[in-house]
Amino acid sequence: MKTSWRSASLVASAAAVLALTTACGQEAAPSASSQNVGATAAAGDYGNAGSGIGSGIGNAGASPSASAPESPAKSAGKLAVVTNPELGKVLTDNAGLTLYRFDTDTAEPPKSNCDGDCATTWPPVPADDASAGEGIDKALLGEVTRADGSKQLTIAGWPAYRYAKDVNAGDVNGQGVGGKWYALAPTGKKASLASLPGLSTREDPNLGEIVVDKNGMTVYRFLKDTAWPDPISRCTGACLEKWPAVGPVGANDTKGVQKKGLMSFTRPDGVKQQTINCWPIYTFAQDKEPGDTNGQGVGGTWYAVSPDGKPVGAPKQ
Known part of the structure; x- marks a missing residue:
């Protein structure tokens, strides 16, 4: 009986590991030498927040300062x-x-x-x-x-x-x-001419088929993140301001994106982030309009995402 119990325990443990491997991290995990996030921060500085449609550059929602007074507000009148x-x-x-x-x-x-x-x-x-x-x-x-x-x-x-x-x-x-x-749209939602799924794909003339979010903005991966055995984002603080985490997206709210490993996880800061093939995904603040790919290759660590979650154009590891 003792031998049978040990055998059953080993089988169950192996099955659990296999399930994790199947669900997350189809690619090899980054080597220990690539875990130093700060090493590439200087190279790309995570990018700078850009403007939207038009010529303004803006503050990209800079951190509030209690000492700065608010300007007198003009009345709105009839909207x-x-x-x-x-x-x-x-x-x-x-x-x-x-x-x-x-x-x-x-x-x-x-x-x-x-x-x-x-x-x-x-x-x-x-x-x-x-x-x-x-x-x-x-x-x-x-x-x-x-x-x-x-x-x-x-x-x-x-x-x-x-x-x-x-x-x-x-x-x-x-x-x-x-x-x-x-x-703002009149309904209180974000103004948008086209209605896109939470995640979908588009054909980029230089990168091929890549993933975009509900606003048509290019989705990226950070090579220093990990997917196995659990998703881990190593983009925090100032990095996250330049590379906003994509929020949770339901499997039924996607088109053309691999369903296996499509999940969300809770970051240490409490924010929920979406993954593709268990890899955390982001947008880039310097992409101003749908179709922009200004984040591609930044710092040698940020790359657009293919429908199966792989980093497009990234060097092989």
């Missing part, structure tokens, strides 16, 4: 809906300036996480005299009390902002800045 050729229907204030939402905020319950320096670059829209114009459901308009006690306009729960570098009516220079700022 309007305009059609942007690249974004579709976009919400504006009565002066035609685009309104934005911030991915770090929450809508349920409404909460703004942009203060100090951030609120200087992205002035909160006051709620006091805002009203719904044609094509806007007034029931979606609300307000949230900010840390300084002022009332900020919300659209479907999302706090609304302007962008300091939008100077003319119709400007959308804040679109996609830092991978966190997006123009």
Whole structure:
């Protein structure tokens, strides 16, 4: 009986290891010498946050500073809906300036996480005299009390902002800045002309078939991450600001992406991140528009992702 128990235990252990191997890390894990993240940080500096559609560069949601005063906010007046050729229907204030939402905020319950320096670059829209114009459901308009006690306009729960570098009516220079700022649609969702799955693929003229997120932005892998036996992201702090982690995506919300190893995991900072073939995936803040691949090869460690999760164009290890 003792021998049988040991045999059964060994079989069960082997099966568990095999299951992990099958689920995650189809590629060889990086060697110990490649685990030093700081070695390549200087080479690419993780990139710099870029602008969205237009010429503005922006602050990519810089870390808030309690010492920086917020600029006096201009009233919103009657909100309007305009059609942007690249974004579709976009919400504006009565002066035609685009309104934005911030991915770090929450809508349920409404909460703004942009203060100090951030609120200087992205002035909160006051709620006091805002009203719904044609094509806007007034029931979606609300307000949230900010840390300084002022009332900020919300659209479907999302706090609304302007962008300091939008100077003319119709400007959308804040679109996609830092991978966190997006123009507001009249419904409170991110303005988007095309409706894409959470993850899908497109044919790049130089890289071939690569994965893109729900906004059509190129998805990348960091060679210093690991997938086996559990996904581990080694992009933290300032790195994560330049390379935003892709949030969880359901298997049914994908097209053309390998389903095996398609999972999410919880990072040490509590944020959930999506993987492809168990490898953590990211976007790049310096990609300004769908189709950009400015992150390809940065620091010799960042590469676009193929449908099976492999890094496109990366040197063989």
